[in-house]
Amino acid sequence: MERILGDHRAEVVIAGAGPAGMSTALFLAKKGIGSTIIEKETFPREKICGDGLSGWVITMLRRINPDLVTKLQELPCQLPSYGVRFFAPNMKAVPLPYRNAKYPDDPPGHIIRRIDFDNLLMEEVLREPLIKVIQGVTIAKLEYGTNDIILTDTSGNFRISAAICVMASGASGKITGSIDPVKRDYKHQATGIRQYFEGVTGVHEGNFVDFYFLDEFLPGYLWVFPQPDGTANVGAGIRTDILKKRKLTLKQVMEQALIQNAHLAERFKNARPLSGIAAWNLPLGSKKIKLSGNRLLLTGDAGSLIDPFTGEGVGNAMWSGFAAAEHIEKAMKAGRFDASFNKQYDRFVYKKLWKELRNSTWIQKLINYPKLFNWVMNKVTANPDLQQSLIRMIDDLDERKKLTKISFYLRLLSRK
Ligand SMILES: Cc1cc2nc3c(=O)[nH]c(=O)nc-3n(C[C@H](O)[C@H](O)[C@H](O)COP(=O)(O)OP(=O)(O)OC[C@H]3O[C@@H](n4cnc5c(N)ncnc54)[C@H](O)[C@@H]3O)c2cc1C
Numbered sequence: 001m002e003r004i005l006g007d008h009r010a011e012v013v014i015a016g017a018g019p020a021g022m023s024t025a026l027f028l029a030k031k032g033i034g035s036t037i038i039e040k041e042t043f044p045r046e047k048i049c050g051d052g053l054s055g056w057v058i059t060m061l062r063r064i065n066p067d068l069v070t071k072l073q074e075l076p077c078q079l080p081s082y083g084v085r086f087f088a089p090n091m092k093a094v095p096l097p098y099r100n101a102k103y104p105d106d107p108p109g110h111i112i113r114r115i116d117f118d119n120l121l122m123e124e125v126l127r128e129p130l131i132k133v134i135q136g137v138t139i140a141k142l143e144y145g146t147n148d149i150i151l152t153d154t155s156g157n158f159r160i161s162a163a164i165c166v167m168a169s170g171a172s173g174k175i176t177g178s179i180d181p182v183k184r185d186y187k188h189q190a191t192g193i194r195q196y197f198e199g200v201t202g203v204h205e206g207n208f209v210d211f212y213f214l215d216e217f218l219p220g221y222l223w224v225f226p227q228p229d230g231t232a233n234v235g236a237g238i239r240t241d242i243l244k245k246r247k248l249t250l251k252q253v254m255e256q257a258l259i260q261n262a263h264l265a266e267r268f269k270n271a272r273p274l275s276g277i278a279a280w281n282l283p284l285g286s287k288k289i290k291l292s293g294n295r296l297l298l299t300g301d302a303g304s305l306i307d308p309f310t311g312e313g314v315g316n317a318m319w320s321g322f323a324a325a326e327h328i329e330k331a332m333k334a335g336r337f338d339a340s341f342n343k344q345y346d347r348f349v350y351k352k353l354w355k356e357l358r359n360s361t362w363i364q365k366l367i368n369y370p371k372l373f374n375w376v377m378n379k380v381t382a383n384p385d386l387q388q389s390l391i392r393m394i395d396d397l398d399e400r401k402k403l404t405k406i407s408f409y410l411r412l413l414s415r416k
Helices: 017-028 055-065 065-074 113-128 240-245 250-259 262-267 314-334 339-367 372-383 386-394 397-404 405-412
Strands: 006-009 012-015 035-039 077-080 083-087 093-097 109-112 131-135 139-144 149-153 157-161 166-168 189-196 209-210 222-225 233-240 280-284 294-299
Touching: 006 055, 012 017, 012 149, 017 035, 017 055, 017 077, 017 113, 017 131, 017 294, 017 314, 035 157, 035 222, 055 109, 055 250, 065 113, 065 280, 077 222, 093 372, 109 113, 149 166, 166 314, 189 240, 222 250, 222 397, 233 240, 233 372, 250 262, 250 405, 280 397, 294 314, 294 339
Parallel strands: 006 157, 012 035, 012 166, 035 131, 083 209, 166 294
Antiparallel strands: 077 109, 083 093, 139 149, 149 157, 189 233, 189 280, 209 222, 222 233
């Protein structure tokens, strides 16, 4: 770890050491390609998040190094999680256990503060001789040299050039010369807040992550994700355009819900906040954007790849790091880093992720119609077969697609 002023050179430069940037570097290293990560903070560092890691994240960890999964499982600061609970506006719960056919002995999901999870990845990065990490440097600008791309920091005294840059700087989007993922299109962005509590009761025995859909806050939702030692990550999120239109204050929405909603008030009657409320943006993958340019690839939140329904972004961030490494290997072999060649990266990413992102966008839109959503949730809470069908939908895309079909709702009509 070092912070150096002056001019630097890298094979590949990566802006940002979140899951996207660190996965890119680790997947490149597996191919024998060196990289330099520039990170504005100094690790271990906080990241505002729900702290829920799905099976998709575990799959990516396993791909990087199966030992990472064991290390994660052994961390005392993580909690294994076995499913999701959706609470309908009438507070009926729909528990949906994750299916875990491939590794039945391993917990399918985990909840862990991002400061700890990202540090686990950073430790792996620092063990890798092909990766250099420069911390405490904020990239402000991208520009082009004759045969390279040059990144400059806010002071103008640090410059690094490389054949190609991977933008992995998350949702902050303030780097001149880069592509703004959502261009202030608030329909494709959500705003979220989170706060840590202790003393929250009513946690599911399988440490399920809880999503609360409250009539007055639809299509947004509150979450309560249990953590070790009886603590919990509690938050609220909603599409930013709706937040602005309704002039909502998320802090107020959450505080009122924890007092006024009888079910939540019971769960929080002995709870105490352990932190202040922190807010951050979620660039949603509800529309395709340009993911590359000349000598430039966008990954993770910088590429607007968050699931529009669940708000999950860590898994896609890590997978896009894998995709970036695959593309960079090809680009190096071909000696091509131009915008036209890099379009292959966009196609590769959307070929893998678009089906799921589109289905989730559809579910996000369904929640926009409270009456329809309430009706579906009432049907599901009353019918175990439908619950099984939803369980399959969690990890089976073709099953999930059924939610986008009129025939699904016609079948619901015929059920008691
Ligand atoms: C309230 C909230 C709740 C969420 N809950 C979940 C959840 O439970 N599960 C889930 O999977 N996802 C969740 N997400 C989404 C998830 O946090 C992101 O999708 C994920 O962190 C994206 O990873 P990333 O590497 O792209 O970006 P980040 O994790 O944001 O990492 C970006 C890195 O770049 C650095 N950086 C930024 N700007 C610069 C710069 N100019 N120069 C150098 N470095 C820079 C940052 O310091 C940071 O280290 C949530 C998000 C929010 C806001």
